[in-house]
Amino acid sequence: MTTTIFRTDQExxxxxxxxxxxxxxxxxxxxxxxxxxxxxxxxxxxxxxLSPQTSVQVCMHCEDPACARVCPAVAIEKDEFGxxxxxxxxxxxxxxxxxxxxxxxxxxxxxxxxxxxxxNMCYDRTSAGKRPMCATVCxxxxxxxxxxxxxxxxxPQSTPVNTFRFGKETVKTRVNIMMPKGATELxxxx
Amino acid sequence: MTxxxxxxTPAEVDFPIERTEAEHVTRREFAKFLCLVSGxxxxxxxxxxxxxxxxxxxxxxxxxxVCKVDDVAVGATHPFQLEGSKIPFILIRLTDGTFRAYEQxxxxxxxxxxxxxxxxxxxxxxxxxYFDANTGNVxxxxxxxxxxxxxxxxxxGDVYVREPxxxxx
Numbered sequence: 001m002t003t004t005i006f007r008t009d010q011e012x013x014x015x016x017x018x019x020x021x022x023x024x025x026x027x028x029x030x031x032x033x034x035x036x037x038x039x040x041x042x043x044x045x046x047x048x049x050l051s052p053q054t055s056v057q058v059c060m061h062c063e064d065p066a067c068a069r070v071c072p073a074v075a076i077e078k079d080e081f082g083x084x085x086x087x088x089x090x091x092x093x094x095x096x097x098x099x100x101x102x103x104x105x106x107x108x109x110x111x112x113x114x115x116x117x118x119x120n121m122c123y124d125r126t127s128a129g130k131r132p133m134c135a136t137v138c139x140x141x142x143x144x145x146x147x148x149x150x151x152x153x154x155x156p157q158s159t160p161v162n163t164f165r166f167g168k169e170t171v172k173t174r175v176n177i178m179m180p181k182g183a184t185e186l187x188x189x190x
Numbered sequence: 191m192t193x194x195x196x197x198x199t200p201a202e203v204d205f206p207i208e209r210t211e212a213e214h215v216t217r218r219e220f221a222k223f224l225c226l227v228s229g230x231x232x233x234x235x236x237x238x239x240x241x242x243x244x245x246x247x248x249x250x251x252x253x254x255x256v257c258k259v260d261d262v263a264v265g266a267t268h269p270f271q272l273e274g275s276k277i278p279f280i281l282i283r284l285t286d287g288t289f290r291a292y293e294q295x296x297x298x299x300x301x302x303x304x305x306x307x308x309x310x311x312x313x314x315x316x317x318x319x320y321f322d323a324n325t326g327n328v329x330x331x332x333x334x335x336x337x338x339x340x341x342x343x344x345x346x347g348d349v350y351v352r353e354p355x356x357x358x359x
Binding site: 065068069071074076077078079080085 | 210
């Protein structure tokens with residue numbers, strides 16, 4: 001068993017409204033060679049025709065990860081800290097089941113490598129007590145990694161929410177999304 | 191209301207996605223493994239003992255003809271087998287002209303040994319084991335026992351072998 005100094009008191013807080021679309025997180029993510037110098041974070045344009053608003057998406061690290069549940073090769077594993085790891089390269093058969101299953105659209109099949117790759121919350125950094133790359137570079141606070149107390153001090157008008165409702169399906173995640181104060185869940189589709 | 195994901199299938203129980211669960215070895219699994227391995231070892235040792243009783247090691251009575259003295263040059267080797275066994279033997283003519291007969295199987299891992307006349311040693315190339323060509327005793331390397339030998343008898347230009355006396359008696 002490898003020993004880590006993963007800070008279990010720290011959490012990821014995502015605030016897509018604060019995203020300014022600078023792509024710094026993508027650049028920082030792609031600096032890392034453990035993911036083949038490809039960005040594992042997605043900056044999406046909400047409606048590019050109408051507005052410059054962007055939204056940022058990291059892996060939400062679901063409590064019951066659909067990507068891992070549908071993997072026929074058990075290539076995706078969740079560890080004791082709740083981090084859902086990227087596909088084990090020795091096991092991944094590039095079937096894209098996880099790509100279709102993820103409710104947040106996080107895993108992507110990387111064609112040249114014939115491999116699924118996704119955000120693993122910079123496990124190489126977080127397991128050494130450091131913050132994920134994207135959270136260290138975000139200039140607008142759309143990506144924040146720290147303790148819950150720090151977050152409530154910084155955003156007194158917001159509540160971190162980690163429950164998502166997709167129709168009849170409820171997904172609980174390890175990563176939080178910032179919602180107006182008092183919110184308990186994010187209803188994506190009623 | 192909410193519908194949770196369907197219950198886990200037997201395959202999902204066997205191959206869990208939780209890393210801690212996948213790496214966990216239960217007390218029962220460990221006990222099973224221990225019993226299987228130690229049981230296998232016990233049965234294996236029993237089989238070795240029984241096999242030794244059922245199939246005793248090869249021995250023979252009297253003398254067996256191998257070849258003519260002139261067939262083997264000084265420093266040369268003559269391989270042979272005895273009727274009734276598949277054990278490979280070598281007859282070697284030492285540099286002083288005398289004959290020796292040994293089993294060709296190294297006592298370490300049964301590689302084929304050969305006689306090198308310039309060193310006057312029997313050598314096993316697999317792990318560099320050396321045997322004394324005169325006695326068959328281990329000089330160097332991993333072999334645990336001397337090479338089994340046969341006694342060589344020369345009678346009228348013919349070479350015969352027989353069981354060594356300490357073994358025959």
